[in-house]
Amino acid sequence: MKPFRSIVFDLYGTLYDVHSVAGICDQAFPGKGAAISQLWRQKQLEYTWLRSLMDRYVNFEALTDDALRFTCTALGLTLEEDMARVLGDLYLQLLPHEEMPATLHRLKDAGIPLGIISNGSHKSIAQVVNNSSMGWAFDELISVEDVQVFKPHPKVYELAARRMGHSREHILFVSANGWDASGASLFGYPTCWVNRTLGAFDVLGATPTVVTENLTAMADWVLEDWDGIPEISEGDAAGDAATRPDA
Known part of the structure; x- marks a missing residue:
């Protein structure tokens, strides 16, 4: 028992499913949805670990936004503020x-x-x-x-x-x-x-x-x-x- x-x-x-965001990411940046989703999640996790080690907590929304901005920069994509809000909200859905x-x-x-x-x-x-x-x-x-x-x-x-x-x-x-x-x-x-x-x-x-x-x-x-x-x-x-x- x-x-x-x-x-x-x-x-x-x-x-x-954290990668359920990939479809909308692909609409925003055609052909890049899967790559965005994968790197975004990777950096999101890395930032939770790094911020814990540095004793620099921020809430999950802010951390997810930071990870998205890094991801777009790393992939050479221009992220407008309106699109940043749209994509960030995907993690609430x-x-x-x-x-x-x-x-x-x-x-x-x-x-x-x-x-x-x-x-x-x-x-x-x-x-x-x-x-x-x-x-x-x-x-x-x-x-x-x-x-x-x-x-x-x-x-x-x-x-x-x-x-x-x-x-x-x-x-x-x-x-x-x-x-x-x-x-x-x-x-x-x-x-x-x-x-x-x-x-x-x-x-x-x-x-x-x-x-x-x-x-x-x-x-x-x-x-x-x-x-x-x-x-x-x-x-x-x-x-x-x-x-x-x-x-």
């Missing part, structure tokens, strides 16, 4: 991965509390979720904005445990980003790495609990011997209480 009492998901790349809605329905029907922990700001997370009409699925929408540092800093994973109200060993962490799954594993979460690209796992001293190719397979694994949320023993209850904000 799996000991999970809740599941927390990464947002960008795990639940939502990301499309969910195809299997995501049905997967979350299955998990909710099983009575499992679900949350998101994301590098996005509170505004970004809420808009992405609401624009895709998925607000019904989540008990908690958790932003790094509350700790002013990006994943994979341990403060972020600690925040998720506090908000979900359980000790880390009772929360399944799900991410399609290997570095994120590594950070969560090293923090102490059981983790599912959704290996959409069938790539190699980052060599960072961590091993995911399970590897799946998509969210459907993740839910299959969670639910294959599911018998409801485990009862909380006295010792577990004390550990879980320590994760709550008022503890």
Whole structure:
């Protein structure tokens, strides 16, 4: 019997397709959409890591805008201000991965509390979720904005445990980003790495609990011997209480 009492998901790349922006990028810069999407995402991630190391936090919207401006400069493209706003807003309208809605329905029907922990700001997370009409699925929408540092800093994973109200060993962490799954594993979460690209796992001293190719397979694994949320023993209850904000 799996000991999970809740599941927390990464947002960008795990639940939502970050490359769903490529089509509009291609309309703005014909023939360049895929290249823009790839480099934009790469620089977006690099800027989260660099800003965390430099202790120079900015919110996700500003960071995404900076990454877009770098991308266009690097690709030799002229980015007008109006177009910068149009393209930047695409990250508020990301499309969910195809299997995501049905997967979350299955998990909710099983009575499992679900949350998101994301590098996005509170505004970004809420808009992405609401624009895709998925607000019904989540008990908690958790932003790094509350700790002013990006994943994979341990403060972020600690925040998720506090908000979900359980000790880390009772929360399944799900991410399609290997570095994120590594950070969560090293923090102490059981983790599912959704290996959409069938790539190699980052060599960072961590091993995911399970590897799946998509969210459907993740839910299959969670639910294959599911018998409801485990009862909380006295010792577990004390550990879980320590994760709550008022503890």
